[in-house]
Amino acid sequence: MSSDIEKAQSFVSRLLQNPALRDFTPLQREEQLIQFLHVNSAQLAPTLSSQQFFPGKNWNQIFSILLEALYGLVNEELLPEIEQSITGINYTFLQFLRQQQADDTLVKGQISKLVTGLMQKPDARRGFTGAFSALRFHSVDRYLDEAFARKTYIHFELTKVQRLRMGRDEIKSFVELTLLLKPVINLISSSAPTQQERTTGMVQSQFADKVFSLVKKQIKILPEQVIKSAVDASLSFNENRFIEATSRLAAVFSARSRNYQPNMRVDRGADSPDKSWFSIARRNYKFYGFDIKLLDELYKTAAENNW
Amino acid sequence: MAAILLVLIQTFLEDLAVMLDWGASLRQTLLILGFVFDLFFTIEFIVRVYDSWRMNRVGSYFWYERGWIDFLASIPLLLLNSGPAMLAIAAGGVTVMGIGGMLNVLKVVKAIRIARVLRLLRVLKVFRRIKNTESVMAQRHVAMISATTVSVFVAVLLAGTLVGAFITVPSLDLEFQAHSFDVLRYLADDAVRENPDVRKRFLEAEDTVLMVRDGGAVVFSRYPDSYFEKHFGPGDYGYLELNDVAVFIDLRPVNQDQSATNIRYFFVIIVIILVLMFIYSPHFAMTISDPIHIIRRGMSEQGYNLEVIIPAQYGSDDVYELGRLYNEVFLPMKNRSGSETEVSSLKMDDLKDLFD
Numbered sequence: 032m033s034s035d036i037e038k039a040q041s042f043v044s045r046l047l048q049n050p051a052l053r054d055f056t057p058l059q060r061e062e063q064l065i066q067f068l069h070v071n072s073a074q075l076a077p078t079l080s081s082q083q084f085f086p087g088k089n090w091n092q093i094f095s096i097l098l099e100a101l102y103g104l105v106n107e108e109l110l111p112e113i114e115q116s117i118t119g120i121n122y123t124f125l126q127f128l129r130q131q132q133a134d135d136t137l138v139k140g141q142i143s144k145l146v147t148g149l150m151q152k153p154d155a156r157r158g159f160t161g162a163f164s165a166l167r168f169h170s171v172d173r174y175l176d177e178a179f180a181r182k183t184y185i186h187f188e189l190t191k192v193q194r195l196r197m198g199r200d201e202i203k204s205f206v207e208l209t210l211l212l213k214p215v216i217n218l219i220s221s222s223a224p225t226q227q228e229r230t231t232g233m234v235q236s237q238f239a240d241k242v243f244s245l246v247k248k249q250i251k252i253l254p255e256q257v258i259k260s261a262v263d264a265s266l267s268f269n270e271n272r273f274i275e276a277t278s279r280l281a282a283v284f285s286a287r288s289r290n291y292q293p294n295m296r297v298d299r300g301a302d303s304p305d306k307s308w309f310s311i312a313r314r315n316y317k318f319y320g321f322d323i324k325l326l327d328e329l330y331k332t333a334a335e336n337n338w
Numbered sequence: 339m340a341a342i343l344l345v346l347i348q349t350f351l352e353d354l355a356v357m358l359d360w361g362a363s364l365r366q367t368l369l370i371l372g373f374v375f376d377l378f379f380t381i382e383f384i385v386r387v388y389d390s391w392r393m394n395r396v397g398s399y400f401w402y403e404r405g406w407i408d409f410l411a412s413i414p415l416l417l418l419n420s421g422p423a424m425l426a427i428a429a430g431g432v433t434v435m436g437i438g439g440m441l442n443v444l445k446v447v448k449a450i451r452i453a454r455v456l457r458l459l460r461v462l463k464v465f466r467r468i469k470n471t472e473s474v475m476a477q478r479h480v481a482m483i484s485a486t487t488v489s490v491f492v493a494v495l496l497a498g499t500l501v502g503a504f505i506t507v508p509s510l511d512l513e514f515q516a517h518s519f520d521v522l523r524y525l526a527d528d529a530v531r532e533n534p535d536v537r538k539r540f541l542e543a544e545d546t547v548l549m550v551r552d553g554g555a556v557v558f559s560r561y562p563d564s565y566f567e568k569h570f571g572p573g574d575y576g577y578l579e580l581n582d583v584a585v586f587i588d589l590r591p592v593n594q595d596q597s598a599t600n601i602r603y604f605f606v607i608i609v610i611i612l613v614l615m616f617i618y619s620p621h622f623a624m625t626i627s628d629p630i631h632i633i634r635r636g637m638s639e640q641g642y643n644l645e646v647i648i649p650a651q652y653g654s655d656d657v658y659e660l661g662r663l664y665n666e667v668f669l670p671m672k673n674r675s676g677s678e679t680e681v682s683s684l685k686m687d688d689l690k691d692l693f694d
Contacts, residue, residue, distance in 0.1 A: 051683035067682040074686055230676035290641060298635070300628030301644035307669075310645055314670040 161289035212261030267320025426572035
């Protein structure tokens, strides 16, 4: 068995080192590799079940071994990066939410435990791909700096509607923590999600309420607003008009960053990657449950900055 | 490529040398070089025809891969232009250019000019090898437009020169020819022949006459022999004879005028091609092939979702109408299908050596 794992690690490691995946985050690489295995299973199965690799095993068994090896290898890179993201967030905004001091180390420890635990679940890993990329490529920083300079819809929603009485950097940290905790929605499995829910990653509000109650019990140190923000980031704005602005932003950034490639070569005559993405998202806002006005502002920001 | 570039430089220098009256030996060297190039391109054309014949695609090479340009810019030039010039050099100049009187001389000069025009087609051979855009479609279209424009220009010049050669129309050449005959008739007149002083005064004032022989003896020479050797080559002079009087006429002013015209044509063609390459070609790429390239990628690559930029001024073009549909209908639909996330940058080929 250990020999199988070693072979699988060697095989997966070889694929992970492919130059085509160089610019991706560990979770993006993982998704790419899983997709590759799915798409090419018919060609891979005969070879991988040969004497040289995993003799006597069917494709499902081989896939499980490869997946185990893949998670192991990706975790070696992913978990330290998650820790880095957790450490990188400034938690002073929590004081503004509950008017009392919290021990940062304790907060970080509990978040780390929760997120690391979630990374054992394939659904959570998949759901975290976009949020993790958004954190890694500092989408929140870039767009919220612009939103605060514009002081239009997003700024109004954050400061007046959600009433976040804190500075720009604290709000940015709030959105980043929302992104980091977004996979909590996968803490329990949703029963029979629709095709649209599978594609968009959105859930029903009753399910979100259930998750909220569960997470609240698990991580008492965090204010409810933070947990609510993270859970509501997986709700459709069309059906839930009172979703927090931080959740709406996290939902958009997470979706945007799922396939984000930092060094993407833009063909002559093509729009920039972010502008293109926001333009498409504006047309599909109902399908994905995004806030159209928020998308409009992000689209304008991307267009003006050629992002 | 280097050979074609050199031949263009040679073509330009050959006319420049005539226009600026460079030394005969230098002009002769350029003529010989021209012959070598014509021979080279003739051999190249024959080899290409043979090669395409072996693959049973002569028609394709000749008509679609611009073999006709290779043909026109090689064999006719060798037979009508540099070949006769080489013969003239080999024969010492006068044989080809001087026989049969002035009328024939000018006709031969014109025939050579007709062939020389074809040399301008070689500009196309140079520029078809320059790829200023990545789009194969843009390259092909610009090559087509360049070939059509230059060929039509050359064909019109050719037709004009042909008409001038075979139909007598008033021209500077004819005036020069008539004047030369007048001079010959005057010098062959017995009264002038018997009066050397009158003839001498006349010839000193008549710049076109280089030398006069009367009954085989040289009775007038404008320059010493060493000057003739240094400054006169084949085609620089004409030979007329009447009543035992032979006159050598200076054809350099006619040639210089023609070379100046050739240089003008040469630059007109170069400018046309440069404009097509550096103004029209990018315009074509930006307004036609680039949007199509983006749409093609968006349709064939699952993870590609960049929109086509629709310029306001071209928004009603069919290509941009298509681009608008791609942006507003296709990409959102593709995005909703979730196919963007079902894509992998990995290919089976990446595992080729592992599985071999």
